[in-house]
Amino acid sequence: MVEEYNxxxxxxxxxxxxxxxxxxxxxxxxxSEGFSDPEYFNFDLIIIGFALHHFKSPDLAMRRLxxxxxxxxxxxxxxxxxxxxxxxxGVTASGFGPDLRRQFENAGVGDGFDYVVPDRGVMRGKPxxxxxxxLARGKRPxxxxxxxxxxx
Numbered sequence: 001m002v003e004e005y006n007x008x009x010x011x012x013x014x015x016x017x018x019x020x021x022x023x024x025x026x027x028x029x030x031x032s033e034g035f036s037d038p039e040y041f042n043f044d045l046i047i048i049g050f051a052l053h054h055f056k057s058p059d060l061a062m063r064r065l066x067x068x069x070x071x072x073x074x075x076x077x078x079x080x081x082x083x084x085x086x087x088x089x090g091v092t093a094s095g096f097g098p099d100l101r102r103q104f105e106n107a108g109v110g111d112g113f114d115y116v117v118p119d120r121g122v123m124r125g126k127p128x129x130x131x132x133x134x135l136a137r138g139k140r141p142x143x144x145x146x147x148x149x150x151x152x
Contacts, residue, residue, distance in 0.1 A: 026064045027057060042070040049078040050133075053094050062107035072142045075109045081117060081132040085125075100136060109138030 005021040024032035034040075046065050055061040066075060080095035096103070104110050114137050121132040 026061050027055065041068050043068055043073055044070055045074050045076065047076040047078070050080070052077055052079050053096070058096075059103055059106060062103060062109075066108045066140060069109070069140045071140060073140045074137055075104070075107070075140070076135065076137045078135050079133060081134050083131060095131075096134070100134075104136065104138040107138075109140050111139040111141055113138045 002021045002023045009016055009019050024035045046069060048065065052058050052061060062075070069075060082095040082097035085094055100115060101110070101113050104113050115134055117132055117134045121130040123129070124131050
């Protein structure tokens with residue numbers, strides 16, 4: 001997928017030094033090689049589109065993305081609302097439900113939380129089924145206060 005994305009960037013004539021994809025493991029305890037470099041931190045904006053529901057732990061993925069935001073940075077998530085889809089082995093749930101605000105807060109981007117569900121969804125599957133999606137945003141605080149409690 002990464003190779004295909006990068007091919008499309010070249011085909012579109014976009015600057016490959018500014019727009020590119022690189023494969024890494026966001027959920028690993030140790031960052032993938034190269035992703036601990038300073039250029040992968042202090043982003044003003046991170047957008048994740050129709051991908052968060054693929055993570056085994058979306059909450060951890062959100063926290064790891066927020067760690068890379070600059071103070072005051074914005075996280076935008078575009079993904080499916082909670083729904084059920086049929087697969088060969090039964091029915092599975094996917095997407096995000098009413099606790100999304102809490103997920104943003106727990107990840108550290110609860111400030112200015114906003115959530116919008118467009119009037120129409122997207123068509124997926126055979127036969128086509130309308131899947132609803134949302135756009136949500138949250139802001140990392142401008143400063144982080146660290147509270148230490150010492151018991152003597």
